[in-house]
Amino acid sequence: MHDLTSLHHSSPTTVSNIIGTVVAVQANFYQVRLDSPLKDYNDAAISHLLCTRRTRLKKIGQTVMVGDRVMVEEPDYQDARGAIAQVLDRKTQLSRPPVANAEQMLLVFALDEPLLEPWQLSRFLIKAESTEIPFLLCLNKADLLTSTQQKTWEERLEKWGYNPLLISVKTFQGLEALKNCLKDKITILAGPSGVGKSSLINTLIPQVKQRVNRVSGKLQKGRHTTRHVELFELPQGGLLADTPGFNKPNLDCSPSQLIHYFPEARKQLERGTCQFSNCLHRGEPNCVIEEKWERYEHYLTFLEEAIAQQEATQQMADQESTLKVKIKTSGEEYYEPKLETKKYRRTSRRQKHQNLQDLYDNQSLEELEEFEDDLDF
Ligand SMILES: Nc1nc2c(ncn2[C@@H]2O[C@H](COP(=O)(O)OP(=O)(O)O)[C@@H](O)[C@H]2O)c(=O)[nH]1
Ligand SMILES: [Mg+2]
């Protein structure tokens, strides 16, 4: 181990001032973009170091994620290598995708091809609302719609409580406004497959193909593609995280929380209080939520789903405990020791995989398993 002083002598930079952002993680390697480029022995600037994680960090269970701010030790100028010695406190942390310090999310949908589907859009919006990270809604492929059709969607979504940005990667419509929103921020790109996320990245970052090749050339260790979340560096400043496209995000929220994820319903809740404190707003007496808003139907359907999810979770918890409450035909409760634990576990694990499979299309179970192990779902 180098101590501080020896390192200080051997390098023009002291240990503590090499700080950067992790822009790619693959296998056990971390690509770190340095805040201020280092100079190598030929006075050429080094902007990135390929780093490993110090064993000490592994021992204390400190993970390193894309977006993490890190302190790097022992820079090797020859090979542009280093070791991550410390991870600075995270401001935010997302698990799917695994990204630290994200400041906003860019939700991308297409107005057509694939046709904009209100239910699917609602589901994504609810998921985005539940993360509590601010997000921007972007509708791509505006070139496929007339200006009247575009206006209709804009007005419709305003009633939902959103101000969507209509863009076209093809004709560059709205891209300047979008660039301004992304400037100097870490942004998560999310949305279903086929809406134009990759095309958008290619347009915003012209050298992106070259860059991806450079990184994967060094980092590529086979097939761990699902773990590979990379931050793309925007030319005007800022970072963009591409995510595996998925078409059906898990709702993952409690029935009572759901109503708060609809901005147009939040407005109604501000006007008063429902008679029942546990009101689920589906026709209870003196409920403040009206029934005549477009997404009320979405709300009721998602509510059913949230209730079913909660019941399933409860059932799993019951199975996990060693005793199980049973109800006699007389209505009296009694406890019964739990049987067949292993069988239950196996079933639930398969079920979990099935859910994951729904979430991330196009990915093998094996890859998902690795992903899952990393993220502790
Ligand atoms: N008409 C039109 N097509 C687009 C636009 N942006 C992307 N596409 C096309 O949509 C398809 C899917 O794009 P891609 O970037 O792979 O979507 P991703 O799955 O979200 O990454 C491709 O054939 C693109 O050429 C756009 O603004 N207008
Ligand atoms: Mg893509």
Ligand SMILES: [Zn+2]
């Ligand atoms: Zn109510």
